[in-house]
Amino acid sequence: MPPPDARPPVRHPDAPEPGTLLGAHYDQCFGCGHEQPHGLRLDATAGEGVSITAEFTVQPAHQGAPGLAHGGVLATALDETLGSLCWLLQTIAVTGRLETDFVRPVPVGTVLHLSARCTAVHGRKIFSSAVGRIGSPDGPVAVRADALFIEVPVAHFTDNGRDEDIKAVMENPDRMKVTRAFEVNP
Numbered sequence: 001m002p003p004p005d006a007r008p009p010v011r012h013p014d015a016p017e018p019g020t021l022l023g024a025h026y027d028q029c030f031g032c033g034h035e036q037p038h039g040l041r042l043d044a045t046a047g048e049g050v051s052i053t054a055e056f057t058v059q060p061a062h063q064g065a066p067g068l069a070h071g072g073v074l075a076t077a078l079d080e081t082l083g084s085l086c087w088l089l090q091t092i093a094v095t096g097r098l099e100t101d102f103v104r105p106v107p108v109g110t111v112l113h114l115s116a117r118c119t120a121v122h123g124r125k126i127f128s129s130a131v132g133r134i135g136s137p138d139g140p141v142a143v144r145a146d147a148l149f150i151e152v153p154v155a156h157f158t159d160n161g162r163d164e165d166i167k168a169v170m171e172n173p174d175r176m177k178v179t180r181a182f183e184v185n186p
């Protein structure tokens with residue numbers, strides 16, 4: 001829970017307009033990248049204020065029990081959607097805590113409709129919540145999460161990431177891709 005002196009989140013003036021499809025922030029990201037054959041390929045769209053909507057289709061590669069999505073995959077979908085809120089705050093942050101409720105089983109082939117919103121900011125701490133619904137934005141709730149993201153310097157990635165992956169990103173001639181890989185301001 002945010003402390004009493006937490007402040008409401010403020011949408012950055014340079015945040016993408018509501019309705020903008022954000023696209024993959026990093027081609028190799030398991031949540032949104034298009035070069036991960038078994039990734040979620042989640043598509044996130046900027047919403048009003050500090051909110052995001054997103055969709056992903058549960059594939060056979062995402063099974064836990066036969067015909068049903070793995071809980072860790074569903075948590076990834078929530079994490080990715082929540083992480084995209086940082087793009088609207090234009091803050092570099094990583095997941096510190098992700099508390100997930102699994103409410104309904106999610107069959108393979110389901111389109112999961114996710115929505116996330118930032119609820120408060122306190123120092124480096126960003127509080128947010130998300131929900132995932134089956135089949136439509138008004139469908140039955142399947143998963144819910146509350147999260148705490150922590151603002152970090154870009155060195156969090158460059159100091160800790162595997163050298164060859166950092167190097168590969170840095171050498172990309174598309175400077176926007178370099179920037180977005182580390183979730184920095186566009």
Ligand SMILES: CCCCCCCCCCCC(=O)SCCNC(=O)CCNC(=O)[C@H](O)C(C)(C)COP(=O)(O)OP(=O)(O)OC[C@H]1O[C@@H](n2cnc3c(N)ncnc32)[C@H](O)[C@@H]1OP(=O)(O)O
Binds near residue numbers: 096124
């Ligand atoms: C378009 C697309 C855009 C971009 C879209 C991007 C989508 C990406 C989505 C995926 C995001 C991820 O999965 S990110 C990957 C998964 N996460 C990680 O790998 C993070 C690993 N953890 C860490 O590196 C570290 O623990 C940190 C950075 C989270 C925190 O370490 P630190 O920097 O030393 O900070 P620290 O002093 O410990 O904590 C700062 C404050 O936060 C609190 N705090 C820290 N962790 C926790 C915690 N788990 N639960 C409660 N509180 C916590 C502390 O009590 C403290 O509060 P106070 O004393 O100040 O009150």
